[in-house]
Structures are given as structure tokens and as C-alpha cells.
Amino acid sequence: MGRPTVTDIAREAGVSLATVDRVLNARPGVRDKTIAAVNDAIARLGYVRDMAAANLARGRNSRVAILLPDTQSQFVDTLHDAIGQEATLASAARMQVELVRYPGANMHVLAAILSDLVAGGISGVALMAPETPVVRDALRSVNAAGVPVVAMVSDLPNSGAAHYVGIDGYAAGRTAGLLMGRFLGAQTPRVMVIAQSMLLRDSIERRRGFDAVMLRDFPGIEVGQTLESHGAPEILQQVMREALSSSGPIGGIYLLGSGHRALAQVLSEMGLLGRVVTIGHELTPHTIAALQAGWLDAVIAQNVGHLARSTLRVLQAKVDQQPINESQERLRLEIILRENLPLTP
Amino acid sequence: MGRPTVTDIAREAGVSLATVDRVLNARPGVRDKTIAAVNDAIARLGYVRDMAAANLARGRNSRVAILLPDTQSQFVDTLHDAIGQEATLASAARMQVELVRYPGANMHVLAAILSDLVAGGISGVALMAPETPVVRDALRSVNAAGVPVVAMVSDLPNSGAAHYVGIDGYAAGRTAGLLMGRFLGAQTPRVMVIAQSMLLRDSIERRRGFDAVMLRDFPGIEVGQTLESHGAPEILQQVMREALSSSGPIGGIYLLGSGHRALAQVLSEMGLLGRVVTIGHELTPHTIAALQAGWLDAVIAQNVGHLARSTLRVLQAKVDQQPINESQERLRLEIILRENLPLTP
DNA sequence: CAAAATCTGAGGTACGTCAATCAGATGTAT
DNA sequence: ATACATCTGATTGACGTACCTCAGATTTTG
Structure with a gap:
């Protein structure tokens, strides 16, 4: 016997497939009692949703944006490249990544870009930015539109960021x-x-x-x-x-x-x-x-490769409204000396 | 337009779906010229196979084994736990993980376990073991059976290990x-x-x-x-x-x-x-x-969480005969001092 | 040139999930 | 009791790929 499927849950809970689907996707039209019964069955069988099949069926091609300052900084450049690399890989997971550089000196432009993205139907946003009042207000309206925000490198605790990816x-x-x-x-x-x-x-x-x-x-x-x-x-x-x-x-x-x-x-x-x-x-x-x-x-x-991957994973999880594996996303603070420099390929 | 699919390739190459399928999965019965035409179309369209859908269609539930010594060591215990944690997650990717402890003092038992696993139709093996002659010979016959071997923590360069996961x-x-x-x-x-x-x-x-x-x-x-x-x-x-x-x-x-x-x-x-x-x-x-x-x-x-995840990813890639993202799998050597101890979750 | 071998096409079913429809069933207000 | 709203069941067609069968086309072999 392989993993349990929705059909198994339906049988176990004594309801129809449609009802299980409604519960799984939090669609309306199911009594609380029935919801509980289905959740019970899910717990009993140890069901884990097959996200691959789910996304396949949805045919959803989520679009997310990652915003970095255009500052003359090798760190930001390295991060930019790392995200670009991972983005091609992320497309295999039906996620299209838009990598945008905004003028690091002008937060009003950043705010404008953000509101454009929201208007354009973006599914998620990650950004590296200082927490100025302008940025905070812009992010709050992004949040209000139901678009999750992920803070990178520097936290944005008062802007309603759904997650922070970076070191302490x-x-x-x-x-x-x-x-x-x-x-x-x-x-x-x-x-x-x-x-x-x-x-x-x-x-x-x-x-x-x-x-x-x-x-x-x-x-x-x-x-x-x-x-x-x-x-x-x-x-x-x-x-x-x-x-x-x-x-x-x-x-x-x-x-x-x-x-x-x-x-x-x-x-x-x-x-x-x-x-x-x-x-x-x-x-x-x-x-x-x-x-x-x-x-x-x-x-x-901080390992920029991990930072990039973690950002994309967190974005995807937030967009799919899936839980996050905290321990996987916690970036470790790395100490680099001459003798443990990474090989340079 | 989303990503190209097999149907697009078939149209582009002027062949049927079945032929594209034969080429993609290296099945026999296609002329070299036709193979080239299909590959051309794949390259032109920039097709990337949807592994999620592919595995879904295959319905393949690969079974892999991870072998750790039963030594009284907190590191091995921690690693054991980490793998156990990730294994439940890996099941979402249709991979069943068997976590086995073998007597650290007796490599003959390890060899016996390995041959049993191969006989039982295991798809891949990862192990942490010293490279003794007994182990080397056992691993060679595992390899000969077409089962990929991944070395963990300590490399096994002369045993035909397909990959080494661990620090230098x-x-x-x-x-x-x-x-x-x-x-x-x-x-x-x-x-x-x-x-x-x-x-x-x-x-x-x-x-x-x-x-x-x-x-x-x-x-x-x-x-x-x-x-x-x-x-x-x-x-x-x-x-x-x-x-x-x-x-x-x-x-x-x-x-x-x-x-x-x-x-x-x-x-x-x-x-x-x-x-x-x-x-x-x-x-x-x-x-x-x-x-x-x-x-x-x-x-x-070395970060045991990364070690565990990397091992499972590499195993899966080897089993699926997929390429490995080397930069992602390269474990960083971590220096831990009092001030950068990970938060205890 | 015919027979055999090889190649290719067409079409189907399946995987696990989503999303939608339509038909009943149950409960609630008038 | 009737009308209505709310819930539930049954069914179906996608999504992109794998894998199978069978028939037909092409090439190779004797």
C-alpha cells in the first residue's frame, strides 16, 4: 500500500470525494462536524497532500517578485546571481520569478513598483530594503491585498512581513x-x-x-x-x-x-x-x-545560495498557503577563515 | 503560453507523441535520425521535463536505505534523528526511506545487510562506514547490481560511490x-x-x-x-x-x-x-x-540537517537518473563558537 | 521480391489532485 | 406545509507524463 490518497480519506471518513476536496481546500459548504470527521480521517491515515499533483491539477503558474536595491555592492550582485540561478530551477515548480532592482536611494520608487506589482496580480513578494516609513506603508498595503511579503537580509518586523530570511x-x-x-x-x-x-x-x-x-x-x-x-x-x-x-x-x-x-x-x-x-x-x-x-x-x-533557495521556498509555501519547515529555513551564521573558504568553481 | 509539453515537441519535430516518449525515456525502437530530430525540437523549445508529473505518472515508489553504525555517538544519533525527520517529508516525493543501524564493529554484518537489500530490490543506498576491504567489496557488488551508493560523512572513493555527502x-x-x-x-x-x-x-x-x-x-x-x-x-x-x-x-x-x-x-x-x-x-x-x-x-x-536533506536529494537524483545541483549539495564546513550557537528550537 | 525485422503512429488508461456541475438530502424560516 | 438556504454525493474533465497495445509504414535481409 502506498501513501493514502483523497479517496482513502473519503472512505475512512464516510463522506464523498467532493467533500474531502472542499475540506482540503477550505472551500465553503461543509458543516463543522463533517470537517472534523474528515480531519480525523486525515490524521488517522497520516495523509500528506501530494503538492506536485495538486499544482499539476491547478495548472497554477504563480508569479512572484524579488526586489533588490541597485546599490553598488558585490554582496547584492552575488545574491542577485544566486536568485537568478535558482529561479530557473523554481520554474520547474510552476513558479515564475521576476527579479527587480530598485534605486536604493529612493524608497518612493520602491513603493510605486510594489503597488504596480500588486495591481498586476503578483502572488508574492520578497525584498531587501531598509524599514523606512515609506517602505512600511507600502508593504502594509501589499499585505492588505493578501500578497505575502518576505523580508531578506534585513528584517522588516513592523511591516507585517510573513517571514524573515537572513541571519540574526x-x-x-x-x-x-x-x-x-x-x-x-x-x-x-x-x-x-x-x-x-x-x-x-x-x-x-x-x-x-x-x-x-x-x-x-x-x-x-x-x-x-x-x-x-x-x-x-x-x-x-x-x-x-x-x-x-x-x-x-x-x-x-x-x-x-x-x-x-x-x-x-x-x-x-x-x-x-x-x-x-x-x-x-x-x-x-x-x-x-x-x-x-x-x-x-x-x-x-550568510550563504547566498541558501538565502536564495530559502527565499523561493518560503515564497512558494506562503503562496500555496503551506506550512514552513522552520528548521530548514533557519539560515546559519557562517564564519569563514582562510582555511575554510569554499572551493571556487 | 506556459512551458512547452511533450505534445509541443511532437508537433515541432513532426513525429507522434509515442515517439517523443520513446526518445525521452530512452526506450528502443527509434531511428537515430528521428532521435536527433526530437532532441532538436526539445532544444529549440527549451523543453524541461515536468518531473512531478513524470513521477506521478510512473507511480514509482522508490525504496532507499540509509545505513548508520550503531556506535554510541551523539553525532550519529543526531544524524539518525535528522534523517528520520526528513524521511517523512521525502515520502511526499514518493521515496520510502529505510533507516538501518548496523553493528559498527562488524563489517561483515554490514556486507550481509547490503546484499539483502540489493536482493530485496532496493533502489539506492547511502551509508556512513569506514572503507575496509570487506566494505569495499560489498559496495562493489551493490554497484554491479546497478544500485547507486552515496557515501556519508566519510568518503569511500575506492568503492565506486556515486557521490560523497559530507565536509572535506x-x-x-x-x-x-x-x-x-x-x-x-x-x-x-x-x-x-x-x-x-x-x-x-x-x-x-x-x-x-x-x-x-x-x-x-x-x-x-x-x-x-x-x-x-x-x-x-x-x-x-x-x-x-x-x-x-x-x-x-x-x-x-x-x-x-x-x-x-x-x-x-x-x-x-x-x-x-x-x-x-x-x-x-x-x-x-x-x-x-x-x-x-x-x-x-x-x-x-557539518550541519546534520543539511547532511540529511542532501543525502536524500542526491539519492533521489541518482535513482531518477537526474543530474545533481553540485553547488546545492556542497556541504559547508561550519565553525561554531559560543556566540553563533544555533537557537535551540 | 517477398519475408522479416525494425520503426512509427494512434489511441487508450493511469497517476493524485483540482474545479466545476448537477442532483439530492437535510435543515430552517415563513 | 411550502419555499428556501445550506449542505453533501456522484461524476467528469482537465493537468503533464508514463507506459501499454495494436496496427500500419518503412527499411533491411535472405
């Missing part, structure tokens, strides 16, 4: 802090924290986690204020010079977001490359090269 | 070495390496990787010979006493396999708990507790 920013910062403290060992120098900007929620959380561990476990190490580079090497150089001139030597640098190339340049000009413990985020061609070169000591990353 | 033992050892060196910092004490036994391939590879990095990057640190505990705390205690009495203080301990509980006991009795840098392998209740307690500094692990 606070834990990422704590891990960076622990590594920084352990790598510095007996030394207790100053540590610099550098960000492109502190607007994104995950940067803030990382900083918080970093500070928490440094304060608790390595009180001898002095951590400076966050230096914001806004992506420009010149500004970074300037603020670093200022920070350096203020007092004592720098022993460690924690890079909250992107900007590894700029940092390498500045460090190199200052003769510090490879002489300070440096910890960064996200695995990109730049950070991989930096790890191999030896001047970057550790990278805290 | 050499890289794992290198990573442990790097962490050990960095955590020890300026100190250059002696480091002990402890294993339950050096029979398993992955223990040997880890040790090789560890030595490679220590020798290259931390030449000041002296690494002792591998102490084998054979799972008994008494033996471990004895060999540790001997090692300690020989010369100088111990600064670090690298635990190649299981035995964290025994080590904790011995270290605690010797008043060394928390005073030596300790690095171990695999995430289990014991190692999690040890990380939280603070005496274990790092764990190199």
Missing part, C-alpha cells in the same frame, strides 16, 4: 566581537568600527552585538565610535586618519558592511595592511581575495 | 589548526590531539590538515602524537596523564572525534577545565553544552 544581525555582531577579542589575545589595543552608513537595520544590530561581547568579555579593549565612509575611499581615509591621530595604535578593525576594497587601499597606504586584526561581513570576490591574501582575518557571512 | 576532512583539520594557532596567540605551548580511534578516514584527514597548518603557520607550537582513547574515559585519563608528565604544560587540545564528555571529566579532575584552548568536532548536545559552559572554544561541524 545581533548574533553576527557578537560572533565578530568574540573573534576579535580572541584573535587580539593578550593585546588590548583600540578597535575601530567602520560602516558605509548606519541606516540599515542590520548594521545597527551588528554594532550592538559587537559592543555587547566586547564590553562583557574583553573590557580591556577600547572600541571607538562607528566611522561612516558612505562608500567613498576618500572619506574613509580621512576619518581613519583622524581616528588614528587621536590616541594610541589601532589593533583591530571591524567592517560592518561593504567597503573592503576601500579599506584595503587605505590600510595599504598607511602601511597597516596585515598588521591589524580585520573582521568583515559577507562572502564576495573581494572578501575572498582578502582572506586569501591574508589581511582579512575572518568573515561573518 | 582535510579542510576541517586545517580550520581547526588555524583557530588553535590564533586562539593561542603569542603563547607557544604544547598541543594534544585526541581521537577515539584512527580507523575512520575522516579522523586521519583532519589530523593531516591540522598538522599542515600548524607546521606552516605556527611552527613554535609543538603538536603531540594522536592519543587514542577508544571511547573509554579511563584510557583517556591514563594517556593524558602520561602525556602531561612527559614535559611542559599543555596549552591546547584538539579532539578529532567524539569523546567530549570523557574529556571534560578528565580535564575537570586535573583542574584544567577552561584553562586550555579546546577545539572539537560536530554539534551535539554535549558540545553545545560545553560551548555554553565555556570550556570548549570552537567546534568544526
Whole structure:
């Protein structure tokens, strides 16, 4: 005997196939008592719906959109590529993926794109965006239209996101802090924290986690204020010079977001490359090269392949109104050192 | 227009549905020229076979077996549970999983089980086992019967395994070495390496990787010979006493396999708990507790959930004679510290 | 050139589910 | 009691593919 089918349930519950179908698909026209009887039978037989057959029968070709900022960032580019790769595979599961880049500086455009997508009958939306009031309001109306929203990389807890796919920013910062403290060992120098900007929620959380561990476990190490580079090497150089001139030597640098190339340049000009413990985020061609070169000591990353797959799986589950396998979708925080770099195919 | 179907191909190639079917399923009775014409049409239309519908039509309920040793090991237990969990999910994909524990000390029994499974018409086999001659011969005859074999955790390169699911033992050892060196910092004490036994391939590879990095990057640190505990705390205690009495203080301990509980006991009795840098392998209740307690500094692990899912996916792909998404199946080597412990669900 | 072998077409049933229809059955208000 | 609304059963045709049969066409072989 194979798996039980709807026919088995109908027999077991003593109702017709049509009724089972109505219960399974939450269609109206069934008494509560009958619904209970069917659900009982389902539980007794351990029935699991054959989603493949269901989708086949539905002939439903759901359309979902994934929105990424068009920021000049290798991480976002890598993520874009990863999603593109998985999207072709997702089409086998009757899901068509639209990958859209929106101007990272203008949330009003993002809001407009979202309302267009909803008007166009999109079935689900995933996006990586900061939680500004404009975005929040836009997402609320997406939600109101019954379209599930999945937050990527940076959570959107107050916008009614159905799910968050990404790592815990606070834990990422704590891990960076622990590594920084352990790598510095007996030394207790100053540590610099550098960000492109502190607007994104995950940067803030990382900083918080970093500070928490440094304060608790390595009180001898002095951590400076966050230096914001806004992506420009010149500004970074300037603020670093200022920070350096203020007092004592720098022993460690924690890079909250992107900007590894700029940092390498500045460090190199200052003769510090490879002489300070440096910890960064996200695995990109730049950070991989930096790890191999030896001047970057550790990278805290999230696996973009998993991120992409998880996003698509969650989207599909939400669209199909299916439950989510939480343990499968929980992204692990990865620590990458020189010796456990992924093979580069 | 949705995706092209077999009917579209038949029209495009100017042949009948039956012929397309014969070509798709490599059934005999089609001229080479016709085969080429059909394949042309497939390429032109960008047809991708709907595996869901295909399996549905086949009604095939493949049966696969997963063989784990019955060793007293929390890692194997955790893996067992993870596979069990995923197996219920896999049944949705028409795959029935038989989870078998074989006596870890007797490879002849494993060989007998394998031949029984093959005789019983199993479609695929995955196993975690050392590559002894008995095992190798048994697997070769499994292969000869056309049943794909997937190696788990420890590779079986000379037994014709169709795929290996697990982390790179050499890289794992290198990573442990790097962490050990960095955590020890300026100190250059002696480091002990402890294993339950050096029979398993992955223990040997880890040790090789560890030595490679220590020798290259931390030449000041002296690494002792591998102490084998054979799972008994008494033996471990004895060999540790001997090692300690020989010369100088111990600064670090690298635990190649299981035995964290025994080590904790011995270290605690010797008043060394928390005073030596300790690095171990695999995430289990014991190692999690040890990380939280603070005496274990790092764990190199493979995600058992991913391992289980990957094994089942690879098995299914092999059984269906489908290609494998290599990048999805490549298990990442995880570094777990106190601050990035997974949330306990 | 006929017989045999090989190839191809046409058509059907099945897989598990969805979605729709129509005909009864039961219950509820007037 | 009649009309009506609400529930339920039985049946059917998709969805895309597999696999089977049988008949007819084409090629190869003797």
C-alpha cells in the first residue's frame, strides 16, 4: 500500500470525494462536524497532500517578485546571481520569478513598483530594503491585498512581513566581537568600527552585538565610535586618519558592511595592511581575495545560495498557503577563515 | 503560453507523441535520425521535463536505505534523528526511506545487510562506514547490481560511490589548526590531539590538515602524537596523564572525534577545565553544552540537517537518473563558537 | 521480391489532485 | 406545509507524463 490518497480519506471518513476536496481546500459548504470527521480521517491515515499533483491539477503558474536595491555592492550582485540561478530551477515548480532592482536611494520608487506589482496580480513578494516609513506603508498595503511579503537580509518586523530570511544581525555582531577579542589575545589595543552608513537595520544590530561581547568579555579593549565612509575611499581615509591621530595604535578593525576594497587601499597606504586584526561581513570576490591574501582575518557571512533557495521556498509555501519547515529555513551564521573558504568553481 | 509539453515537441519535430516518449525515456525502437530530430525540437523549445508529473505518472515508489553504525555517538544519533525527520517529508516525493543501524564493529554484518537489500530490490543506498576491504567489496557488488551508493560523512572513493555527502576532512583539520594557532596567540605551548580511534578516514584527514597548518603557520607550537582513547574515559585519563608528565604544560587540545564528555571529566579532575584552548568536532548536545559552559572554544561541524536533506536529494537524483545541483549539495564546513550557537528550537 | 525485422503512429488508461456541475438530502424560516 | 438556504454525493474533465497495445509504414535481409 502506498501513501493514502483523497479517496482513502473519503472512505475512512464516510463522506464523498467532493467533500474531502472542499475540506482540503477550505472551500465553503461543509458543516463543522463533517470537517472534523474528515480531519480525523486525515490524521488517522497520516495523509500528506501530494503538492506536485495538486499544482499539476491547478495548472497554477504563480508569479512572484524579488526586489533588490541597485546599490553598488558585490554582496547584492552575488545574491542577485544566486536568485537568478535558482529561479530557473523554481520554474520547474510552476513558479515564475521576476527579479527587480530598485534605486536604493529612493524608497518612493520602491513603493510605486510594489503597488504596480500588486495591481498586476503578483502572488508574492520578497525584498531587501531598509524599514523606512515609506517602505512600511507600502508593504502594509501589499499585505492588505493578501500578497505575502518576505523580508531578506534585513528584517522588516513592523511591516507585517510573513517571514524573515537572513541571519540574526545581533548574533553576527557578537560572533565578530568574540573573534576579535580572541584573535587580539593578550593585546588590548583600540578597535575601530567602520560602516558605509548606519541606516540599515542590520548594521545597527551588528554594532550592538559587537559592543555587547566586547564590553562583557574583553573590557580591556577600547572600541571607538562607528566611522561612516558612505562608500567613498576618500572619506574613509580621512576619518581613519583622524581616528588614528587621536590616541594610541589601532589593533583591530571591524567592517560592518561593504567597503573592503576601500579599506584595503587605505590600510595599504598607511602601511597597516596585515598588521591589524580585520573582521568583515559577507562572502564576495573581494572578501575572498582578502582572506586569501591574508589581511582579512575572518568573515561573518550568510550563504547566498541558501538565502536564495530559502527565499523561493518560503515564497512558494506562503503562496500555496503551506506550512514552513522552520528548521530548514533557519539560515546559519557562517564564519569563514582562510582555511575554510569554499572551493571556487 | 506556459512551458512547452511533450505534445509541443511532437508537433515541432513532426513525429507522434509515442515517439517523443520513446526518445525521452530512452526506450528502443527509434531511428537515430528521428532521435536527433526530437532532441532538436526539445532544444529549440527549451523543453524541461515536468518531473512531478513524470513521477506521478510512473507511480514509482522508490525504496532507499540509509545505513548508520550503531556506535554510541551523539553525532550519529543526531544524524539518525535528522534523517528520520526528513524521511517523512521525502515520502511526499514518493521515496520510502529505510533507516538501518548496523553493528559498527562488524563489517561483515554490514556486507550481509547490503546484499539483502540489493536482493530485496532496493533502489539506492547511502551509508556512513569506514572503507575496509570487506566494505569495499560489498559496495562493489551493490554497484554491479546497478544500485547507486552515496557515501556519508566519510568518503569511500575506492568503492565506486556515486557521490560523497559530507565536509572535506582535510579542510576541517586545517580550520581547526588555524583557530588553535590564533586562539593561542603569542603563547607557544604544547598541543594534544585526541581521537577515539584512527580507523575512520575522516579522523586521519583532519589530523593531516591540522598538522599542515600548524607546521606552516605556527611552527613554535609543538603538536603531540594522536592519543587514542577508544571511547573509554579511563584510557583517556591514563594517556593524558602520561602525556602531561612527559614535559611542559599543555596549552591546547584538539579532539578529532567524539569523546567530549570523557574529556571534560578528565580535564575537570586535573583542574584544567577552561584553562586550555579546546577545539572539537560536530554539534551535539554535549558540545553545545560545553560551548555554553565555556570550556570548549570552537567546534568544526557539518550541519546534520543539511547532511540529511542532501543525502536524500542526491539519492533521489541518482535513482531518477537526474543530474545533481553540485553547488546545492556542497556541504559547508561550519565553525561554531559560543556566540553563533544555533537557537535551540 | 517477398519475408522479416525494425520503426512509427494512434489511441487508450493511469497517476493524485483540482474545479466545476448537477442532483439530492437535510435543515430552517415563513 | 411550502419555499428556501445550506449542505453533501456522484461524476467528469482537465493537468503533464508514463507506459501499454495494436496496427500500419518503412527499411533491411535472405
